[in-house]
Amino acid sequence: xxxxxxxxxxxxxxxxxxxxxxxxxxxxxxxxxxxxxxxxxxxxxxxxxxxxxxxxxxxxxxxxxxxxxxxxxxxxxxxxxxxxxxxxxxxxxxxxxxxxxxxxxxxxxxxxxxxxxxxxxxxxxxxxxxxxxxxxxxxxxxxxxxxxxxxxxxxxxxxxxxxxxxxxxxxxxxxxxxxxxxxxxxxxxxxxxxxxxxxxxxxxxxxxxxxxxxxxxxxxxxxxxxxxxxxxxxxxxxxxxxxxxxxxxxxxxxxxxxxxxxxxxxxxxxxxxxxxxxxxxxxxxxxxxxxxxxxxxxxxxxxxxxxxxxxxxxxxxxxxxxxxxxxxxxxxxxxxxxxxxxxxxxxxxxxxxxxxxxxxxxxxxxxxxxxxxxxxxxxxxxxxxxxxxxxxxxxxxxxxxxx
Amino acid sequence: xxxxxxxxxxxxxxxxxxxxxxxxxxxxxxxxxxxxxxxxxxxxxxxxxxxxxxxx
Numbered sequence: 001x002x003x004x005x006x007x008x009x010x011x012x013x014x015x016x017x018x019x020x021x022x023x024x025x026x027x028x029x030x031x032x033x034x035x036x037x038x039x040x041x042x043x044x045x046x047x048x049x050x051x052x053x054x055x056x057x058x059x060x061x062x063x064x065x066x067x068x069x070x071x072x073x074x075x076x077x078x079x080x081x082x083x084x085x086x087x088x089x090x091x092x093x094x095x096x097x098x099x100x101x102x103x104x105x106x107x108x109x110x111x112x113x114x115x116x117x118x119x120x121x122x123x124x125x126x127x128x129x130x131x132x133x134x135x136x137x138x139x140x141x142x143x144x145x146x147x148x149x150x151x152x153x154x155x156x157x158x159x160x161x162x163x164x165x166x167x168x169x170x171x172x173x174x175x176x177x178x179x180x181x182x183x184x185x186x187x188x189x190x191x192x193x194x195x196x197x198x199x200x201x202x203x204x205x206x207x208x209x210x211x212x213x214x215x216x217x218x219x220x221x222x223x224x225x226x227x228x229x230x231x232x233x234x235x236x237x238x239x240x241x242x243x244x245x246x247x248x249x250x251x252x253x254x255x256x257x258x259x260x261x262x263x264x265x266x267x268x269x270x271x272x273x274x275x276x277x278x279x280x281x282x283x284x285x286x287x288x289x290x291x292x293x294x295x296x297x298x299x300x301x302x303x304x305x306x307x308x309x310x311x312x313x314x315x316x317x318x319x320x321x322x323x324x325x326x327x328x329x330x331x332x333x334x335x336x337x338x339x340x341x342x343x344x345x346x347x348x349x350x351x352x353x354x355x356x357x358x359x360x361x362x363x364x365x366x367x368x369x370x371x372x373x374x375x376x377x378x379x380x381x382x383x384x385x386x387x388x389x390x391x392x393x394x395x396x397x398x399x400x401x402x403x
Numbered sequence: 404x405x406x407x408x409x410x411x412x413x414x415x416x417x418x419x420x421x422x423x424x425x426x427x428x429x430x431x432x433x434x435x436x437x438x439x440x441x442x443x444x445x446x447x448x449x450x451x452x453x454x455x456x457x458x459x
Contacts, residue, residue, distance in 0.1 A: 272437075272441040272445075395424055
């Protein structure tokens, strides 16, 4: 792997030229490293990276304490007014209400009054019940749930270990979360796109619980291990047209829910800013901390090759700042410099940003390639651009008439 | 034009133009939401710049 970009990235030269890393502002904490579902597309358990097998299932109290102290140290060193901590897994609710509640208390105690923390949890929803939600409410922890649309779409991949679908259990949790009592905790739904599912039926099913935010996730894949239905380099755009159909439906209706990919693309097309990992060129400022205390990059890199997310740093021996100059993390913070020559020349460069980083991987070359979803992203961005252009022309002409 | 690529920039509007639009006319739409967010973020950045400059 030594020849694969960004292994040769000259961080010292970047620093000499005046580049400086942006401090982390999101920490993904793996309280529990196992799962109570057996989703067939899971990058954690069903990819070539089987590192989870050698890690403890549950984070120890000692590691959790060190995490709180290290995050506090990082916030103080960089004078950060606000950070986000996302409890993740595996399935983080398997850690249990007591451990989650205790971690939240310890974290808030460790951070000084000068740093606010947005605490959230990303769950499959199976263990969401009133007791758990009471603890999460007490902890000030918002809840995102993975749901792939309607029953058919969801149960195609998101199954229990015995093969039976999880839809009914998940919906029971979502209905509780979306009800009046717990609604302020509801952060949104995460849906992995499957071309076999009807886009509008999927979107309408997601809207049923009135989530404040919907995240559509493209299935993880790359040039060497393509996603389902995506031929690398082919000009067709099956995922782009699937998402464009949802976009038209969403955009034509009054605002009921945000769709992160669409909102962020519109921001960028309007010349604005985003912190998205999926589009744009903003520095990516997330650090993952495993159940054993290892400091890692985003989990989705596991879909590229074994240990792709590793940094070699550990919470017990290294301040979080150490990871800021790791070449793989630096590559996520240098904007257009990390892009392939093809992306550099692309007129959509600043909006697309090369797409989700793991999707750029090609064995032997590394991550300096266009996204394997290049045609899809281009299709979707141009589609959104066309809709916006029409509306903006109408708006500006109306303004000119009034003037 | 984007000087790095000599291509038309994908951004569709100048922020100064956005500030002049009547967002009431598209109230409740996704576009109005996006434009409001754009202006708020620009204001936040302007304030941060002003704070930074006044510190030196």
